[in-house]
Amino acid sequence: MKAMELNERQQRILQIVKEEGPITGEQIAEKLSLTRATLRPDLAILTMSGFLDARPRVGYYYSGKNGGQLFNEQMQKLTVKQFQSVPVVVNESASAYDAICIMFLEDVGTLFVVNKKSRLAGILSRKDLLRASMGKQDLESVPVSIIMTRMPNVTMCKPEDTIVEVANKLINKQIDGVPVVREIEEEGAIVHEVIGRLTKTNIAKAFVYMASDDLHT
Ligand code: ADP
Numbered sequence: 001m002k003a004m005e006l007n008e009r010q011q012r013i014l015q016i017v018k019e020e021g022p023i024t025g026e027q028i029a030e031k032l033s034l035t036r037a038t039l040r041p042d043l044a045i046l047t048m049s050g051f052l053d054a055r056p057r058v059g060y061y062y063s064g065k066n067g068g069q070l071f072n073e074q075m076q077k078l079t080v081k082q083f084q085s086v087p088v089v090v091n092e093s094a095s096a097y098d099a100i101c102i103m104f105l106e107d108v109g110t111l112f113v114v115n116k117k118s119r120l121a122g123i124l125s126r127k128d129l130l131r132a133s134m135g136k137q138d139l140e141s142v143p144v145s146i147i148m149t150r151m152p153n154v155t156m157c158k159p160e161d162t163i164v165e166v167a168n169k170l171i172n173k174q175i176d177g178v179p180v181v182r183e184i185e186e187e188g189a190i191v192h193e194v195i196g197r198l199t200k201t202n203i204a205k206a207f208v209y210m211a212s213d214d215l216h217t
Contacts, residue, residue, distance in 0.1 A: 006051075010042050014062070017052055021061035028060070050074075075210065080166060081159035083206050084180050084196035089114045092121045096132045096147060097139040099124055110177045112194050113148045120156070120179060120192040122148035156181045157198055163206045166198050176200055 006014065009032070016028055025043055029036045043060065046052040050070040052060045065073075088106045090099050092113050099111055103126070113122040124144055132147045133139060157166050157178045166178060180196030 010046055013042055013046060014051055017060050018062045022059040024059040075164060076162055078163040078206050080157055080161045080180055080198050083163060083202040084198050085202060087112055087179060087194045087197040089194055090144060092145040094144050095140045096129055096142040096144060099144050100129055112179045113144055114194060120151060120181060120194050122150040123154050124148045163203060167203050170200060
């Protein structure tokens with residue numbers, strides 16, 4: 001829900017329920033000299049956005065939450081799996097030159113590096129590649145495995161994490177994105193299957209979603 005503005009009628013309904021709840025839709029309609037059908041959309045909006053709660057055979061009552069609290073709640077409901085993108089991976093034996101080509105072709109700023117078994121081995125950012133390009137080495141003979149940030153130093157997230165948790169990680173670690181992973185046990189060790197990508201762009205999309213009307217419909 002965005003920090004929405006209630007129309008005049010919705011504010012009157014809210015006032016009535018605050019003072020007299022629990023109260024049925026029928027009773028509210030009577031107080032406003034309107035039909036129950038006319039009020040239905042307003043009651044739906046007030047209930048969906050969390051200002052009011054409704055119980056069958058009891059009626060409507062005030063949730064006691066202000067706009068800020070409701071906004072917070074909606075924000076905490078946004079999860080990684082709702083907003084994640086497809087991951088772009090490169091094998092750890094690929095060269096820095098290959099990695100640069102993939103970055104351009106796939107139009108991403110971060111590549112996830114995987115081992116022969118397709119499990120997460122490291123992460124490669126634009127600056128890692130720029131740094132490698134500053135030396136005199138031949139980029140085609142430099143494997144990404146020597147320039148990447150390697151496990152266990154890779155910051156990751158899970159599909160069920162919240163967007164807010166990931167945003168905090170990005171800020172604290174000063175990074176642009178994280179791989180979305182599923183932990184699995186293989187040959188007695190915990191390894192990570194890369195299933196998605198969550199970057200600042202996805203967080204910007206979640207932000208726009210919070211300001212959209214989709215939340216009310
Ligand atoms: P840029 O290269 O555009 O500054 P980042 O800020 O994301 O991109 O990366 C900065 C450094 O942090 C790089 O050395 C990169 O390897 C590393 N890094 C990027 N993402 C992660 C991550 N999720 N976990 C650990 N290290 C990361």
